[in-house]
Amino acid sequence: MPVARGGSAGNLSGGKTLKTLFSVSMAAIMSGGMWASVVLAGPSDDKLVIDEQIEMTTRTAAPEGHPLDEVISGWHYRTPETRALETDTFQNPGMLAVEEGAQIWETVEGTEGKSCATCHGDASESMAGVGANYPKWDEDSGKPINIELQINKCRVENMGAEPYKFDKDGQKPLTAFIKHQSLGQPVALDLSQGDMQTWWDKGKDLYYRRTGQLNLSCATCHEDYNGYRIRADHLSQGNANGFPTYRLKQGALVSIHNRFRGCIRDTRAEYPAAFSDDLMALEVYVTWRGSGLSVETPAVRQ
């Protein structure tokens, strides 16, 4: 495992100057992390309160076994303008998709003549807190499933409708709508269900596995260097609590598997299929790394 550094803003403030840094021996340079002291971009210290009433947990003590001391939401790493968009549901551009999701919730589809609401009624009650606990163990498939796959399961088994294809049709808005019902709830996975622990282990392996021509793992960027700028990007801890996330760059909601694939592609590697075992394992592990953070869906990112 790589040397942990830059894990929290506290690590960044060693106060050494460049001059002292470079007068030390090469061996010291190779041991790494010293120029960390000269850069102080770090995550912001603001508090996220949505609509002046929902106090969000965006920083919290890491769960046991976590390599970092503090778990920090990606919100802290964004610009003040981007952060502001998330404090107000009227300004949050992702809320349009959530409203679209609300319509889909009520829409009858498939041979059984049912909508989500037929079985689940008012989502603000039936779905409150639900999204904070996914991925969950699915006995039927013997695998963990996320909200997207649970939606597909309902569509096929209960509605007689076609499953959504990855990122198509109602998948992103409906997922965002369901997760939004848990806004402010802490992310908490139950790893004691079924074989969840095995999938967590597998996800952890993948997280530290270096991929592609650039030879980088998730941990290289999000564990060792969160808080640093990589060209124009400000690296966060890469947490999953805001997904589907509204990305200003794309002007659309982005699903968690899309984000994973993008990050893997950026290492110049072939990337796994959405909902493949690899990406589900990664989702279990990455979601766990953000344990205790509030669900922010739809988070706003750059």
Place this chain on the structure above:
Amino acid sequence: MKFTIKSGLASALVLLASTAFAASVVAPGDVAIEDGAVSKSLTGAPGDAAEGRKTFADRKLGNCLACHAVTDQSEQLFHGEVGPPLDGVGDRWSEAELRAILVNSKAIFSEDTIMPGFYTLDVGVDVREDLVGKTILTAEQVEDVVAYLITLKE
């Protein structure tokens, strides 16, 4: 018979190496990093610092600015802060050391460094299909960047 063909091939290669420029390029697998340095030019020729300056900034090539700031390129927006600023790097390291850092930073810093090796096939798993067996930079581009880095003196 076999022997003759082999020695014939070998001498043909030697001939090629001494005549054609391309053949004198050291293949990624053959670069010897000794005492943290690669003493000879990978192409057998000196690099072009002006080209190196461009390769350094080009997001599709070195993209060094992703991680390193350098005052000499302050006209470029967004310098990264993941690695140390490279001002004065030509004073801190010799040409041969800089070449080694570029070729395979893992051999110089540590296995865990975030800095990619630009002329090595010791890379991550699942490399994008069209990039299998290819290095990030060509030998010539590495030499150009080395020539540029050497100009960064304080």
